[in-house]
Every structure is written in C-alpha cells, then in structure tokens.
Amino acid sequence: MSDIELGFVGSVRYLWRQLTSMRTALFLLLLTGLAAIPGSLIPQRTNGAIPVQDYFKANPGLAKFLDKIWMFDVYGSPWFSAIYILLFISLIGCVIPRVIEHSKSVIAPPPAAPSRLERMEHFRTFEGDFESAEKYLRSKRFRIRQEGDWISAEKGYIREFGNVLFHLSLILILIGVSLGSLFGMKGDSILNIGERFTNIPTNYDSITYGKLFSDRMLSPFVIKADNFVAKYNVVTNMPEDYTLFVSVANKPDAKPVKRIIKVNSPLNFGSTSVYLQANGYSPLVTVRNARGAIVFQGAVPLLPQDGNLSSTGAIKVPDTSPQIGFVASFFPTYEQVKGKPARSSYPEALDPRLFIATYVGDLQVDNGVPQSVYKLNREKMVQVGLKSLKVGETYKFNDGSLTFEGYVPWVNLNIVRDPGKQVALIGGILAILGLLASLFTRHRRVWIRRKGKTLEIAGLAKNAAPGLAKEIENIVKELA
Amino acid sequence: MSAKSWAYISNYFVYSSMVVYTLAFFSHAYETAWSLRNPDVADKSEGNLLTKTLDFTKTEKIARIATSMMILGTALLFGGVVARGISAGRVPWSNMYEFSITGALAFCVTYLFTLRKYDLRWLGLPISILVLLVLGTAITVLYRPSAPLVPALKSTWLVIHVSAAIISGGVFFLANVISGMYLWLDSIEKRGGRNPWAKRLPDLETLDQLAYRLVAFVFPLWTFAVIAGAIWAEHAWGRYWGWDPKETWAFITWVAYAAYLHARVTVGWRGRKAAWLCLFAGSTFIFNYIYVNIWGTGKHTYSGL
Numbered sequence: 001m002s003d004i005e006l007g008f009v010g011s012v013r014y015l016w017r018q019l020t021s022m023r024t025a026l027f028l029l030l031l032t033g034l035a036a037i038p039g040s041l042i043p044q045r046t047n048g049a050i051p052v053q054d055y056f057k058a059n060p061g062l063a064k065f066l067d068k069i070w071m072f073d074v075y076g077s078p079w080f081s082a083i084y085i086l087l088f089i090s091l092i093g094c095v096i097p098r099v100i101e102h103s104k105s106v107i108a109p110p111p112a113a114p115s116r117l118e119r120m121e122h123f124r125t126f127e128g129d130f131e132s133a134e135k136y137l138r139s140k141r142f143r144i145r146q147e148g149d150w151i152s153a154e155k156g157y158i159r160e161f162g163n164v165l166f167h168l169s170l171i172l173i174l175i176g177v178s179l180g181s182l183f184g185m186k187g188d189s190i191l192n193i194g195e196r197f198t199n200i201p202t203n204y205d206s207i208t209y210g211k212l213f214s215d216r217m218l219s220p221f222v223i224k225a226d227n228f229v230a231k232y233n234v235v236t237n238m239p240e241d242y243t244l245f246v247s248v249a250n251k252p253d254a255k256p257v258k259r260i261i262k263v264n265s266p267l268n269f270g271s272t273s274v275y276l277q278a279n280g281y282s283p284l285v286t287v288r289n290a291r292g293a294i295v296f297q298g299a300v301p302l303l304p305q306d307g308n309l310s311s312t313g314a315i316k317v318p319d320t321s322p323q324i325g326f327v328a329s330f331f332p333t334y335e336q337v338k339g340k341p342a343r344s345s346y347p348e349a350l351d352p353r354l355f356i357a358t359y360v361g362d363l364q365v366d367n368g369v370p371q372s373v374y375k376l377n378r379e380k381m382v383q384v385g386l387k388s389l390k391v392g393e394t395y396k397f398n399d400g401s402l403t404f405e406g407y408v409p410w411v412n413l414n415i416v417r418d419p420g421k422q423v424a425l426i427g428g429i430l431a432i433l434g435l436l437a438s439l440f441t442r443h444r445r446v447w448i449r450r451k452g453k454t455l456e457i458a459g460l461a462k463n464a465a466p467g468l469a470k471e472i473e474n475i476v477k478e479l480a
Numbered sequence: 481m482s483a484k485s486w487a488y489i490s491n492y493f494v495y496s497s498m499v500v501y502t503l504a505f506f507s508h509a510y511e512t513a514w515s516l517r518n519p520d521v522a523d524k525s526e527g528n529l530l531t532k533t534l535d536f537t538k539t540e541k542i543a544r545i546a547t548s549m550m551i552l553g554t555a556l557l558f559g560g561v562v563a564r565g566i567s568a569g570r571v572p573w574s575n576m577y578e579f580s581i582t583g584a585l586a587f588c589v590t591y592l593f594t595l596r597k598y599d600l601r602w603l604g605l606p607i608s609i610l611v612l613l614v615l616g617t618a619i620t621v622l623y624r625p626s627a628p629l630v631p632a633l634k635s636t637w638l639v640i641h642v643s644a645a646i647i648s649g650g651v652f653f654l655a656n657v658i659s660g661m662y663l664w665l666d667s668i669e670k671r672g673g674r675n676p677w678a679k680r681l682p683d684l685e686t687l688d689q690l691a692y693r694l695v696a697f698v699f700p701l702w703t704f705a706v707i708a709g710a711i712w713a714e715h716a717w718g719r720y721w722g723w724d725p726k727e728t729w730a731f732i733t734w735v736a737y738a739a740y741l742h743a744r745v746t747v748g749w750r751g752r753k754a755a756w757l758c759l760f761a762g763s764t765f766i767f768n769y770i771y772v773n774i775w776g777t778g779k780h781t782y783s784g785l
Contacts (some may be wrong), residue, residue, distance in 0.1 A: 022746045026739055033735035033764075040728040040772070047724065177721070186718070233628060240630050262629040264716050275718040287487045414717045422722065428707040435700040463745060 020093030102137030109145040110154040113447040120458035162437025169430035176424025236424040308344040315476035329355040486567030492561030500553035507546035519714035580618035584649025637712035642703035651698040656762035729768035736761035
C-alpha cells in the first residue's frame with residue numbers, strides 16, 4: 001500500500017515541479033496572450049448581443065461551431081479560465097518559495113566572504129585602512145558581516161522585494177476581479193427628465209447579477225432627474241458636453257441633495273456607481289379613445305438612430321378596444337430633402353416633429369412572448385393612417401386620437417456595483433511599485449579581506465547589473 | 481491667433497520637419513555609402529576587405545550634420561505637436577493623425593536621448609526612413625482637421641493614459657528596430673562576416689543588451705498606461721476592464737513583453753530567440769494601433785480615426 005501512496009505523492013510532486021518550473025510559466029504566459037486573441041477578432045456577448053446575432057445570420061454554420069467552443073464568450077470560457085488558473089497556480093508556486101527565501105535572507109547576515117577573492121569579479125588589491133571599511137560601507141547602507149580578516153557587505157534587497165511584491169499584487173488583482181464578478185451587479189435604466197428612479201430590481205430595463213449577489217446588496221438610493229443639458233458643436237454637430245442635474249437621497253425617506261453626473265464623473269454610493277451613458281428624446285403624447293377619454297398619457301422614450309438624434313420607437317395602448325399601436329419617429333430638428341426620407345439635421349430640438357404610423361388590432365402583448373418596447377408586433381394589426389405632427393397638434397382617426405404635447409430628454413443610467421475594484425486598484429498600484437523596484441534597483445555584494453598590509457576587494461552584481469565597477473572604485477578611493 | 485491659424489502653423493512645422501528628416505536621411509545614407517567606398521579602407525595589399533577594420537573618421541563631419549538634422553527635425557516636429565495642441569485647445573492626441581505625429585516625436589526623442597549615452601548613430605538611417613514613413617502616412621492618409629473633444633474624452637486621464645501609451649509605443653518601436661537589426665546582422669554574420677559598412681554597427685551582444693534595456697526601462701510605464709486606462713474606463717464606461725479589442729491587445733502586448741523579460745532574465749534566452757520574441761511583442765503593439773483603430777470595433781473607436 002505504502003508503495004502506491006508514495007508513487008501517488010511522488011507523481012503529484014513531479015507534476016507540481018513541472019507546473020511551477022519557469023519554462024512552464026513562460027509557456028503559460030505566452031499561451032494566455034495567444035488565447036486572448038480570438039476574443040478581439042470575433043464579437044463577444046459581453047460587449048453587446050447584436051454583433052453576435054449579426055455574425056450568426058452571416059455565417060450560421062461556422063457560428064454554431066464557434067459557439068460550441070465558447071468563441072463568443074472567450075473570456076468566461078472553460079479553456080480560457082483553465083489557462084489563466086494554471087498560470088496563477090504556477091505563479092504562486094514560483095513566488096511562495098521566493099518569499100520564504102527572501103525573508104530568510106533579510107533576517108540572516110550576509111553570507112561569508114569567499115575564501116579566494118581573486119576568483120571573483122572586479123577583483124583588485126590596494127593598500128588601505130581595513131578598520132574604516134566597515135564604517136564606510138555602513139554609511140553607504142550596506143548590510144555588513146565582519147569576522148576576523150574579512151567583511152562581507154550586501155545591498156539592494158529591495159530588488160527581490162519588488163519582484164515578489166509585483167507577483168503577489170498580480171494575485172491581489174485577480175482577487176479583486178473575482179470579488180467584482182461574484183458580488184457585483186450591473187444594470188441599465190432609461191429615465192425621463194422629471195422622473196424618479198428607486199434602486200430596486202424591477203426598475204431596471206436590464207440587469208445582470210454576479211453569482212453570489214443578492215437583492216439585499218442593492219443600496220436603497222433614489223435619483224430624480226431634474227434637468228439634462230447637452231451642448232453640441234454647431235459646425236460638426238458633435239457632442240461637446242453632457243450634464244445631468246439630479247436630486248439624490250441615500251434612502252427613500254432621506255432629504256435629497258443636488259448632484260451633477262457627467263460622462264467622466266459618475267455618482268458614487270459606496271461600491272456602487274451611477275454613470276451617464278446615453279441620451280435621447282421622449283415625446284409626450286396623450287391618446288384618447290373614440291369617446292374622447294384618455295387611455296394613455298406620458299413620455300415615451302425613443303431610440304436614437306444617428307448622431308442628430310433621429311429617433312424611432314413604438315407607442316402601445318393595450319387598455320382599449322381595439323388595441324392601438326403607433327410606430328413613432330421623432331426628429332429634433334426636422335429636415336426633409338426631396339426624394340429622401342425625413343431626418344434630423346441637428347441634435348438639439350430646434351424644430352421638433354413627430355411622425356406616427358397608426359395601427360389598430362391586437363398588440364399581442366398578453367400572449368407571454370416577451371416583446372421589445374421599441375417595436376410593434378404588426379402581425380394582427382391594420383395600418384389606419386400616417387401623420388406628421390408639430391408640438392400641440394392632434395391626429396384624429398376612427399378609433400381615437402393622438403396629441404403631441406411636447407418632449408423631454410431621457411438619459412440612460414448605467415448602474416454598476418463592483419466591490420472588488422478598490423482591491424484591484426491597490427493591486428495595480430503595488431504592481432507598478434514592485435516593477436519599479438525590481439527593474440531599477442541593483443542587488444550586489446562586496447567583499448574586503450585583509451592580507452597583511454594590503455586589502456583585497458571583489459564584488460558580485462546579481463543579474464549582471466552595471467555600475468558595480470564604479471562603486472568598487474569609490475570604495476578603494478575612500479579607503480586608500 | 482485663431483484655432484485655424486494655429487492648425488496651419490502646426491502643419492507647416494510638420495512639413496518642415498519632414499524636409500529636415502529627409503536631409504538627415506540623405507546625410508546618413510551618404511555617410512554609409514561614402515564609408516563603403518573609402519579608398520583608405522580597401523587596402524588591397526592586405527587582401528580581403530571583409531576582415532579589415534574600417535576607418536570611418538572621414539565621414540565624421542557628415543555624420544555630425546546628420547545628427548544635427550535629426551535634432552532640428554525633432555525640434556520642428558515638437559513645434560508641430562505643440563501648435564496642434566494649441567489649435568485644438570487640448571492635448572494633441574485624440575485621433576490617429578495626432579497619435580502618429582506625437583508617437584513619431586516620442587520615437588525620435590528616445591533615439592536622441594539614447595544617443596547621448598550609447599553610440600547609436602548607425603541607427604540614424606533606418607530611423608529617419610521610419611519617421612518619414614510615419615509622418616508621410618499621417619499627413620496624407622490620416623489627416624483630420626483639428627476639432628474639440630467628444631464628452632467621453634474630456635478627462636485628465638486623456639493626458640495621463642495616452643501620453644504614457646504613446647511614449648511606451650515610441651520606445652517599443654525603437655527596441656523593435658534594434659531587434660530587427662540584430663536578426664539581420666546575425667544572419668549576415670552567419671553567412672560569413674559583416675559587409676564593410678556593417679562593421680561600424682555595434683556587436684550583437686550590445687544590440688541584444690540595448691533592446692533589453694529599452695524594454696525593461698519602459699515596461700513599468702506601459703503597465704502604468706494600461707492601469708491608468710483601466711481607471712479612466714471605470715470613470716467613463718462603468719467598468720475598469722471589459723475585454724474591448726483595444727484593451728485585449730494592450731493586455732496581449734503586456735503579456736508578450738512580460739514573457740520577453742522573463743525569458744531573458746530567468747530562463748536565460750539571449751540572441752535570436754530573445755530578438756524574435758521582442759519583435760513579436762512589438763508587433764502586437766503596432767497591430768493594436770493599426771488594426772483596432774481602423775478595422776476594429778469597440779469603445780476605443782471615436783469618430784473618423
């Protein structure tokens with residue numbers, strides 16, 4: 001029995017040694033780089049579903065195969081995880097022995113001077129004062145060991161310290177990333193100006209949770225969108241500045257405070273941040289039925305289709321019979337060139353126009369199949385009319401009417417909770433400090449031996465770092 | 481002065497620097513060629529020219545002129561970059577034209593600074609060609625009128641993140657030129673000794689060391705560029721790392737140079753293997769710059785290159 005166990009332990013030890021060898025680490029490092037490549041060439045689900053769907057439409061056969069090997073989720077795939085987990089195991093296996101060795105060398109005095117200095121680098125002899133050598137080297141912050149006729153001095157421990165620190169902080173970054181993906185969440189919510197957002201799951205348009213996230217972790221803040229100001233360049237029509245003015249309460253019953261959200265300055269609640277990510281227009285409409293009773297009233301967010309915020313979407317009125325639906329287009333600055341479809345020529349609302357195509361029939365919103373709020377399912381509907389409206393105008397049709405009351409901007413709030421980001425940031429800062437220490441400092445030893453009236457001196461520079469020759473020359477000058 | 485006239489001034493500076501770099505190129509070419517035909521050197525009585533040590537003292541003057549031209553060209557290019565910044569009212573690195581002229585500037589400044597310490601003048605010829613190529617492409621293909629920034633780019637991190645990335649790029653590019661030089665000279669030596677003109681280039685050991693020093697020097701800066709980018713991404717896009725194509729390739733470059741440093745320091749790779757790895761790492765940077773900016777998708781693509 002014991003033979004088999006020994007064999008097992010032996011083979012585990014063998015595997016461990018193979019995995020933690022520098023060559024394996026180097027191989028895994030290069031493999032991680034290569035494995036990251038396909039994800040930059042093939043659309044990834046994490047960066048948006050639509051490019052992936054387009055890819056499936058363009059190459060159905062290939063896409064199916066690629067999907068089987070996780071090519072649309074490369075960075076969460078088992079094979080990518082396997083590579084980086086092996087890399088980190090290998091890294092830990094490399095670093096831990098070095099941590100132990102480094103701590104020992106910091107505690108222990110420098111090793112004894114070699115018995116034959118003439119065999120070492122930078123060897124020379126000179127006449128000088130052995131007694132002041134120790135004092136001089138100590139003033140140069142060398143660590144000293146003196147026994148009898150020799151001095152062994154060592155300096156530059158920080159190099160190895162930096163090296164170890166760098167590798168340990170990479171592990172810290174990985175911990176930060178894992179914390180974020182396990183306990184984090186992210187979601188989006190479109191909010192019309194003037195409306196209020198309470199941070200509960202049902203108020204999100206889309207939301208994804210980390211594996212260990214629970215609803216109780218949502219901070220209970222309330223945001224009211226007071227005003228939104230967008231500035232555009234009048235020549236290029238490009239956006240120059242977006243500012244969202246909000247009133248914020250940390251709890252639903254707390255007193256709200258005024259805050260500003262900009263593209264590069266989110267609102268922070270602990271590890272949760274609220275970002276201003278997109279904006280558009282919501283026409284304000286009132287829909288009445290044939291008897292003149294209001295069946296729908298409110299702001300309807302439409303999706304921008306171009307840089308000048310030509311926007312499209314749908315208005316659905318299910319609570320009336322027959323059901324009414326509108327395909328809506330909004331042009332903040334209306335422009336119609338002959339023979340071309342209507343469009344917006346500037347992103348600010350200088351001459352707003354609402355185009356509606358009216359449908360009546362069955363919206364099919366109650367049949368259990370999820371529907372996009374921006375698209376009308378026209379299968380069981382009949383078009384009854386088309387109309388272009390200015391603010392204040394009303395379009396009347398057989399089953400009712402629609403009034404274009406005005407418009408408000410909407411903003412998309414991107415809400416992200418990432419409890420690991422500070423950990424990852426600290427890891428990143430320590431990694432840079434460790435790198436600087438390990439690449440820009442020198443680790444070296446200097447030995448001096450007294451032989452009668454003459455002194456012998458020699459040194460050793462780890463990693464063949466330059467500069468020791470000059471240093472030894474200075475020591476000789478000082479002691480001679 | 482108006483923004484437009486500053487933009488014109490910037491263009492004049494860039495064009496003048498190209499003229500001066502062309503002069504530097506011809507001076508370097510003349511230096512190389514004239515040394516080759518140096519009659520003092522081709523001492524027939526001694527036999528094989530390939531085994532002779534060459535005397536380059538006679539080309540010293542033209543070589544000094546060439547270096548002065550490099551300095552002057554770089555000063556003019558610096559003027560061009562600064563004027564571009566004034567014209568746009570921000571740091572001049574928000575589109576590919578601006579990255580290219582600033583990157584060329586970083587590349588030349590690195591060369592000139594390294595020149596103070598190492599005898600790198602032999603690199604003048606390939607460097608002047610490369611800079612002319614980069615500036616030529618920039619001003620003909622990539623040129624865009626100077627314009628203000630979109631909101632996502634309005635951040636101090638633009639200065640920090642992009643300048644660190646551009647400087648890293650300039651130094652990586654120089655390390656690539658040296659590694660390429662190494663491989664070329666190595667194959668020449670394997671075929672039986674250097675040509676006369678190649679004799680004034682440093683020995684292979686020096687080139688190998690130099691490429692390593694440049695990478696080791698700039699690797700922490702590149703790490704900083706990536707981390708600064710992550711901090712900015714967290715501010716602007718709500719996540720510090722999202723495997724956007726630009727981020728992915730920055731990561732690949734980082735991993736490749738980390739592998740290069742480990743291969744050299746820990747495993748003891750030298751020479752050809754190390755030079756190939758350095759070239760590979762550098763090419764991932766160039767690929768990131770060209771491919772991801774022009775054909776790639778993702779959050780790093782802003783309007784019109």
